[in-house]
Each structure stands twice: as structure tokens, then as C-alpha cells.
Amino acid sequence: MKPIIPIALVRIVQLGVKSLLLHKMRSALTMLGIIFGVCSVIAMLAIGEGASHEAQEAIKKLGSSNVIIRSVKRTAESNSAGQNRRSFVAEYGLTYRDAARLQTTIPGVRRVLPLRIMRDDVRFSTISHPCQIIGTHPSYPEINGVDLLVGRFITETDERYQNNICAITLSLAESLFTGQNPLEQEVKIGANYFRVVGIVRERGTEQKRPQAGATEGQTIDANVYIPLSAARGRFGEVIFRRGAGSFEAEKVELHQLTLQFENPESVETAVPLIQRVLERFHERKDYELVVPLELLRQAERTKRIFNVVLGSIAAISLLVGGIGIMNIMLATVTERTREIGVRRALGAKKQDITTQFLVETVVLSVGGGLIGVAVGVITPVLVEQIAGMKTIITWWSVVLAFGISALVGVVFGLYPARRAADLDPIEALRHT
Amino acid sequence: MKPQSIIKLQGLQKTYDLGEVQVHALHGVDLEIEAGSFVAIMGASGSGKSTLLNILGCLDRPTAGRYWLGGDDVSTLDDDALSVIRGQRLGFIFQSYNLIDQLTVVENIHVPLFYQGRDLDVCWDQCVQLAELVGLGQRLDHRPKQLSGGQQQRVAIARSLVNDPLMILADEPTGNLDSQTGREVLDVLCRLNAAGKTIVLVTHGEEIAARAHRVVRMKDGLVDRDELNRTSVAVPTPLVAAR
Numbered sequence: 001m002k003p004i005i006p007i008a009l010v011r012i013v014q015l016g017v018k019s020l021l022l023h024k025m026r027s028a029l030t031m032l033g034i035i036f037g038v039c040s041v042i043a044m045l046a047i048g049e050g051a052s053h054e055a056q057e058a059i060k061k062l063g064s065s066n067v068i069i070r071s072v073k074r075t076a077e078s079n080s081a082g083q084n085r086r087s088f089v090a091e092y093g094l095t096y097r098d099a100a101r102l103q104t105t106i107p108g109v110r111r112v113l114p115l116r117i118m119r120d121d122v123r124f125s126t127i128s129h130p131c132q133i134i135g136t137h138p139s140y141p142e143i144n145g146v147d148l149l150v151g152r153f154i155t156e157t158d159e160r161y162q163n164n165i166c167a168i169t170l171s172l173a174e175s176l177f178t179g180q181n182p183l184e185q186e187v188k189i190g191a192n193y194f195r196v197v198g199i200v201r202e203r204g205t206e207q208k209r210p211q212a213g214a215t216e217g218q219t220i221d222a223n224v225y226i227p228l229s230a231a232r233g234r235f236g237e238v239i240f241r242r243g244a245g246s247f248e249a250e251k252v253e254l255h256q257l258t259l260q261f262e263n264p265e266s267v268e269t270a271v272p273l274i275q276r277v278l279e280r281f282h283e284r285k286d287y288e289l290v291v292p293l294e295l296l297r298q299a300e301r302t303k304r305i306f307n308v309v310l311g312s313i314a315a316i317s318l319l320v321g322g323i324g325i326m327n328i329m330l331a332t333v334t335e336r337t338r339e340i341g342v343r344r345a346l347g348a349k350k351q352d353i354t355t356q357f358l359v360e361t362v363v364l365s366v367g368g369g370l371i372g373v374a375v376g377v378i379t380p381v382l383v384e385q386i387a388g389m390k391t392i393i394t395w396w397s398v399v400l401a402f403g404i405s406a407l408v409g410v411v412f413g414l415y416p417a418r419r420a421a422d423l424d425p426i427e428a429l430r431h432t
Numbered sequence: 433m434k435p436q437s438i439i440k441l442q443g444l445q446k447t448y449d450l451g452e453v454q455v456h457a458l459h460g461v462d463l464e465i466e467a468g469s470f471v472a473i474m475g476a477s478g479s480g481k482s483t484l485l486n487i488l489g490c491l492d493r494p495t496a497g498r499y500w501l502g503g504d505d506v507s508t509l510d511d512d513a514l515s516v517i518r519g520q521r522l523g524f525i526f527q528s529y530n531l532i533d534q535l536t537v538v539e540n541i542h543v544p545l546f547y548q549g550r551d552l553d554v555c556w557d558q559c560v561q562l563a564e565l566v567g568l569g570q571r572l573d574h575r576p577k578q579l580s581g582g583q584q585q586r587v588a589i590a591r592s593l594v595n596d597p598l599m600i601l602a603d604e605p606t607g608n609l610d611s612q613t614g615r616e617v618l619d620v621l622c623r624l625n626a627a628g629k630t631i632v633l634v635t636h637g638e639e640i641a642a643r644a645h646r647v648v649r650m651k652d653g654l655v656d657r658d659e660l661n662r663t664s665v666a667v668p669t670p671l672v673a674a675r
Binding site: 011019022339343344345346347350351425426 | 489492512515516518520526530531532534535543546547548549552591595
């Protein structure tokens with residue numbers, strides 16, 4: 001067999017295109033199967049990738065070398081238990097001793113960041129704004145990802161002397177101090193005055209925390225950060241809350257502990273230890289452990305499953321497209337039996353006929369593949385615009401989709417092409 | 433000096449195995465055709481005429497016997513080799529023209545060369561000259577569907593010439609044409625023969641066979657009569673394809 005020189009291949013492709021153009025409608029409809037298949041592979045994977053990327057970003061914000069322990073109020077059960085023991089004050093949650101114990105007993109812990117969260121109104125002159133008062137340590141910005149915009153954050157000195165100072169979030173500063181410099185101004189929280197020393201911005205205001213009393217998971221962007229010692233000294237351990245016709249009190253020392261580890265590896269070994277330590281000192285499970293690393297892994301696993309499911313659906317649609325192509329090509333071979341006979345009579349070998357029909361099928365599928373890639377790249381952009389979902393088009397999904405479409409052409413073109421080539425020239429010439 | 437035989441058949445047999453019955457289509461045909469001759473093969477249906485044509489056209493292999501085409505024994509060649517022989521040594525003209533719909537006149541003429549690996553760009557002039565030779569110089573870019581039957585058959589004639597074959601096999605070339613157009617097509621064939629082309633014509637029509645120099649009549653798988661045509665008309669103007 002003579003090797004196929006490139007120019008000959010070009011001619012065969014040209015011939016294929018010519019033959020396909022003979023039935024434009026039929027060719028277009030056949031291609032449609034592949035177009036949708038390729039488009040759905042790319043678009044589905046882009047949407048999946050975008051969704052999981054968002055989830056992973058949210059988790060990464062928590063810090064992959066962190067373990068977060070939150071105080072959880074056990075509703076009915078804990079209430080009755082609390083009432084049995086001490087009047088109406090619900091006592092639960094993490095304690096200062098927990099913080100100290102975890103700091104000393106768990107290997108690999110670099111820092112323990114305690115958090116005490118209260119809800120109250122912050123007042124400046126005549127303006128009052130409900131917000132979240134967070135008592136914490138100076139290391140908070142590093143561990144929780146907060147950017148200092150102006151001034152300073154809480155320092156060790158503030159912590160030691162229970163200084164009445166605070167750092168506030170940008171949005172709170174904007175609503176309290178319209179047109180004034182908030183620095184060195186004093187805001188009133190409850191009965192105490194706190195001097196504003198800095199303005200911060202939380203990275204991603206979507207962060208959710210258990211809040212004393214308030215609906216959990218509410219978006220918070222009005223925060224006041226004060227030294228933990230000041231929070232304890234000025235506000236005490238018991239938080240009262242008055243609602244319409246109800247009166248609640250709860251005693252919580254710490255609402256959240258963030259354990260920062262040396263590296264993500266030590267997190268895994270530490271998690272069971274943390275659980276054992278906490279179990280020993282808490283009768284009821286009034287805390288919950290959030291391990292961002294685990295969440296991340298889970299998210300990755302979910303994403304993989306997601307990709308497999310989406311990929312399979314898309315692959316099936318490509319398969320269906322391929323079967324459509326094969327069907328049409330078989331019809332084409334029957335229809336063009338006489339042409340095949342003529343070509344054989346004029347010197348075409350079986351191989352030439354196989355090549356001709358195979359190339360024709362591949363032109364169909366690759367053409368469909370190219371259009372599909374174009375549509376598939378546009379679709380996620382539209383989805384992002386219209387539905388507001390984040391999408392990420394990965395290069396490998398484009399390559400994969402296109403590759404499969406080309407492969408589909410070869411696989412499903414082979415049978416019709418072989419059938420065409422195996423026709424007896426005499427029979428083929430006699431065919432009407 | 434006796435002209436050289438380009439075709440020599442010796443004891444050619446063809447048997448179709450249809451399972452329960454065996455059909456003997458050819459019972460041992462001996463035939464020689466000299467270069468430059470114009471032979472008509474005639475015969476009733478079932479006389480083995482079509483089978484003989486298929487074997488002559490290298491589309492089929494004989495069950496027994498030998499077939500020399502241009503000095504080479506082609507009776508035992510395999511499928512690919514036969515394809516090459518067809519492409520290089522034979523020209524075909526069919527009753528129903530058998531042009532390829534998606535190709536233009538020039539491209540249709542070029543098909544046999546395509547399978548010899550010669551690109552249209554290289555042999556464009558040759559194909560155009562042949563189109564001009566059969567009087568279709570103005571219709572190079574037309575598709576078969578845009579041509580009349582006579583014109584299509586002329587394209588087919590041009591196509592059968594493009595590979596400069598040893599022999600042109602014409603199977604009822606005028607069968608689908610009205611008598612006027614058929615005569616014109618036949619004229620073209622006669623003039624090609626006058627220019628030295630060997631033509632083997634299969635036909636039912638006596639008046640068509642009368643144009644040939646020699647008439648071979650088949651009957652029951654054998655050559656029944658093989659006679660020279662003495663009442664042949666005057667030698668027509670040769671139609672020479674420029675080389």
C-alpha cells in the first residue's frame with residue numbers, strides 16, 4: 001500500500017466534506033448529537049468545577065492547619081438538665097480550662113485562640129448599631145484571616161490590663177462614624193466605653209459563627225473586637241437575653257476555640273486526641289469539632305464523584321451521538337453503493353474505500369466536536385451571567401471532550417466503512 | 433505482421449456456487465483480442481456475456497482457465513492487485529454513466545488517476561483536455577446532475593481514457609440514451625478506435641454491433657460465433673487525445 005501523503009489526505013478530507021455537503025441537513029442533524037455531547041461534557045464539568053472550587057475556597061479560608069471547636073447549646077435536653085442543676089441559667093460550652101488543657105496536652109499545637117461572642121448594641125453619640133462583640137486574643141488576625149486597615153489590633157498589653165479598647169469592622173465604622181475619623185473615638189457597649197484603636201476587614205464576610213442567642217449562621221459583618229480579658233471582666237460569664245415575653249440566661253465561658261497546628265499533617269493525629277480530652281471533661285457533648293482539612297478532603301471526594309457522574313452522563317450523550325453517526329453512515333453506504341462500485345471499478349482498493357468513509361465520519365464527528373467546543377466554552381459563561389453560578393472551564397475537559405468526539409468518529413465510522421469496502425464491486429455496480 | 437494480442441483467454445470457466453446448485457456460467461472460453469480492435473460481444477441473457485465482461489474487467493476471477501491482459505496473467509491476482517490492474521490498464525463505460533454526484537466534470541474524469549496517487553493539481557491539464565476532446569470544455573465545473581444523459585456519457589468516456597488504458601470496456605453504453613444521442617456517443621467510440629484505442633463493447637443491439645470490426649456471439653457459456661464484420665462503414669476521423 002502506498003503511504004498516504006499529506007496532500008492525498010487533504011484531498012480525501014475535501015472529498016469527505018463535499019460528500020457531506022451533498023446532504024447538508026442530514027449532516028447538520030447528525031453532527032448535532034456530537035455537538036450536544038461535547039458541549040455538555042465541557043459545560044457540566046465547568047459547572048461542577050466551579051461549584052466545588054467555591055466550596056473549597058470557603059473551607060480553605062478556615063485554614064487547613066486549624067481545628068475549630070465550637071460551643072453548642074443542646075436545646076431541650078440541655079435546658080431541662082440545666083434547670084435541674086441551677087435555676088434558669090443554661091450552662092454549657094467550652095471553658096478557659098479546656099483551652100489551657102488543649103494547649104498543653106495536644107502535640108503539634110502552635111496556638112490556641114479562644115473566642116467569646118456576645119450580641120449587643122454598640123452606640124456612638126446618637127447612633128446605635130446591633131453587632132457582635134468578640135472577645136479574643138491578639139493572634140486573631142493571623143489565624144482567622146482579618147486584614148488590618150487602619151490603626152492597630154488588640155495587643156498583649158491590652159489583654160493583660162483588660163484595656164477598654166476595641167477594633168471594629170469597616171462596615172460598622174461606616175455606619176457609626178459617618179464622615180468622622182473613628183480612631184480614638186469612644187463607643188459605648190452596654191455600660192462600658194471602649195476606645196476604637198483600629199479598623200479591620202474580614203476576608204469574606206460570609207463567615208458564620210455560633211452567636212449567643214441570635215440565629216445561627218447569620219452573616220456577620222458588624223463586629224467589635226475587644227480583649228478577651230476585658231470581655232470577661234466587663235461583661236461576666238452569664239449572658240442575659242430578653243426577648244418578647246421570654247427571658248433567657250446562659251453561662252458560656254468560650255464560644256469557640258481555634259487550634260492552630262504547626263502543619264496540616266499533625267491535624268490528623270491530633271483530632272482523636274482532642275476528642276478524648278474533651279470527652280473526659282464534658283458530660284454532655286456541648287461542643288462540635290470542625291476540621292477544615294477533613295472538610296476539604298470530603299469536598300474533593302465529592303467533587304470526584306460529581307465529576308464521574310457528570311462525565312458519565314456526558315459520555316453517554318456522546319455515545320448516543322456516535323450511534324447516530326453510525327446509523328447515518330450505514331444509510332449513506334447503502335445509498336452510495338453504486339458510487340462505491342464505480343470507485344472500485346476505477347481502481348480503488350478496499351483500503352481506499354475504508355479510508356474514504358472513515359474520513360467522512362471523522363469529519364462529521366470532529367466538525368461536531370469543534371462546534372461543540374465552541375458552544376461548550378460559551379455555555380458556562382452564559383450560565384455564570386444568567387444563573388450567577390461560578391464556572392471554571394478546565395483545559396483537560398476541553399481536550400477530553402474533543403478527543404472523545406474524534407474517537408467516536410473513528411470507532412463508529414469503522415463498521416460502516418468496512419461494510420462499504422467489503423461490498424462486491426459487481427453487486428455494487430448493479431445496485432440501483 | 434500480426435497485431436499483438438492484448439487479451440488472451442484460454443479455457444476460461446466460471447462456476448457460481450449457490451449452495452445446492454452450481455451454475456456454470458462459462459464453460460471454457462477461448463478468445464484473443466488484438467490491440468486496436470473494436471469488438472462487440474453479443475448474446476442473450478444467461479449466455480455468460482455479463483460474466484465474461486466481469487472477468488475481462490478484472491472485477492471477478494475465473495474458476496478455471498487463464499486470462500492474460502497485456503502479457504500478464506491476471507487470473508489469479510488478489511483483490512488489491514486487481515484494483516491496481518483496473519486502475520492502470522482498463523477503462524470502463526457503463527450503461528448508466530455512473531458518474532459521482534458530488535464531483536464536477538473535471539473531478540469525475542480525474543477519479544482513476546486519484547487512485548493511482550496522482551493529484552488533480554498535477555494532471556489538471558490532462559483532464560481538461562479530455563473534457564474538451566468529448567466536447568465538454570465549457571462545462572468543467574458542472575455536476576453530473578446538471579448535464580444531459582449524452583453529456584454524462586461523454587464525461588464517462590473521457591474518464592475511461594484518462595489512465596490511457598489498454599482496453600476500454602463499454603457495457604451497453606447507449607442503452608440509456610435516445611437513438612440520436614446514442615449514435616453520437618457511438619461515433620465518439622468509433623473515432624477513438626480509429627485513433628488506435630482497443631474497445632470491447634457489450635450490447636444487445638445489432639445495429640450497434642454493426643459498427644464494430646468483429647462480433648463475438650455468446651451462447652450457453654461458450655463462444656457461439658466469432659466473425660469479422662465485413663460491412664463496416666467508412667473509417668471515421670480519428671479522435672486523438674493529446675498527450
